[in-house]
Amino acid sequence: MLFYKQVPESPIRGSTVTLECRYDLEGDRLYSVKWYKDGVEFLRYMPHDRPKIKAFNIKGLKVDVIRSTNTTVVLDNVQHSASGIYKCKVLADAPTLDEDADEKKLVVTETPLSMDQPPIGILGGSVRLNCAHNLGSLPLYSFKWLKDDKVFYTFIPRNRPPGEMYSVQGVTVDVSPLLREAYLSSSVCQTQMLQGNYSSLFLKNLSALSAGAYRCEASSDAPPFLTVQDEKMLAVFEQRDMRPHITYDRETYQVGDNVLLNCTSSRSRPAPKLAVYVNDRLLIDADVRTKVDTHPDGFQTTTLAATIPVRQHDVSRAALRVKCQASFVGLYEAVGEMSIPVGQHTGDHRAPYQHQRPQHSQPPQRPPHLGSISSTQDECLTKAMKILARAWVAYQ
Structure with a gap:
């Protein structure tokens, strides 16, 4: 019996794989062709049966029975679970013609x-x-x-x-x-x-x-x-400072008042998704109103408006701590924070304290990756930002 078998060694995950088992019975009639993975039969071809091809369920293998024949087996959308040792076995009507092909190893790899x-x-x-x-x-x-x-x-x-x-x-x-x-x-x-x-x-x-x-x-x-x-x-x-801008409607508040707060993102494309936290408690959608504006140059801004009741248990050190977080399609996060005065007067109701940080689930983003330095002034600004960032880490 002349025998030939071909199994791809390293197919790509998600691709279609064709296994070949070619043979010459030298005049004898074919009785069956069987395919095994790791010693377990997963396909059988018997020309005298109806249907001729029968596939057996093995986890991780998706056999295309329609495209498979007496000499080929087609596996669709192969995954890592399809990796293993493959063997075909050919049996002729003559009892002396029963032969196994050599085993072949198949390892599914990731996309190159x-x-x-x-x-x-x-x-x-x-x-x-x-x-x-x-x-x-x-x-x-x-x-x-x-x-x-x-x-x-x-x-x-x-x-x-x-x-x-x-x-x-x-x-x-x-x-x-x-x-x-x-x-x-x-x-x-x-x-x-x-x-x-x-x-x-x-x-x-x-x-x-x-x-x-x-x-x-x-x-x-x-x-x-x-x-x-x-x-x-x-x-x-539009600019490197991606922190959202926070404003509110009064200089000071008392317990029982409502804070009318606005959070506006920096200009970007696409527009970020905004979220507001009060003392690390996320305000749900029912508490906020959000809109996205598209400017003539294509950049977008997101504005979030929220009404926040001032409750005694939310006040700490005569202030209400508010954070606005801008998330850019899962790529980056920019955060603005402020302490809104409660029970005391202040001359400035804008954020006295803000900072920006990368999303924890993503690799840290460094200013040189955000774009090319176009001037000496930009280079100096970048160096200054690095120094301030190191100083802030040391302070914390």
Whole structure:
């Protein structure tokens, strides 16, 4: 009996896998073909039965019976649980023809593509999009960059030229940071640069329209014809200070009064979600009114209005502690805090004390990641902010 079996060694999670078991019975009739995973039968082909193919439930395997045959088994949407030792067994009508193929190991791996970019950018600044990918021995068919599902750059090795740019609103690709020589600025040189660095791009002149979902996508040019992709959100802010601004209607309050409080976010795209806390107690939606305004330049602001009753048990050290938190699509949090005076007069009813902090569930965001430094003044301001931040940590 001539025997041949093929099992992909490292399929990608979520892909479709085809297992092959080819044989030559040398004139004898086929009785059955059986497939095993880790010693447990999961598919049987018997040409004299109806139906010919029968699949057995094994956790982690999704067999496509319709596309499977006497020589192939198709597994859909493979997950890590599909990893294991696979074997096929062929039996002919002649009792002497009963043969097992060698066992083959299959290990499901993660997608060979990962996109990296800062989650936020500053108006007029720049961000770098980087998409590391490794298709192994599979040749690259195409690579694409998209914003909100609109293609703005493609790279197809077989084309001449292989790279091509497309106009998408809010997207301006800056090729100069990747050029080895600063004076190379002709369109020809820029095209050549993009061909060699298609998986790493700089976006410059960020505006509100630059915000959105950015995606990189790589496709292979050989079976199993994989397409892998990753997507990240980019939010754009008008300025680095992203703390919401808090105001209230009077200079001082007494127990039993109501505080008419407004919290307004900084200008950004998209608009953040606002939440107000009184002594770390979240005000529920029934207690607040929220609206989002879109400005002519595309930036947005969120305004939250709340009526807060002053209760004795909420007052500590003659003040009501209020916090307004702005959450930007799960990417970043900016917090403004203040103590509203109760039972005493003050000349300023704005926040005497505010601070900003990154969301705990996300990696710390550092000012250099928010955009490029456009002037010496900005650089000095950034250094000053770092010094103040260290001083504040030491103070706490």
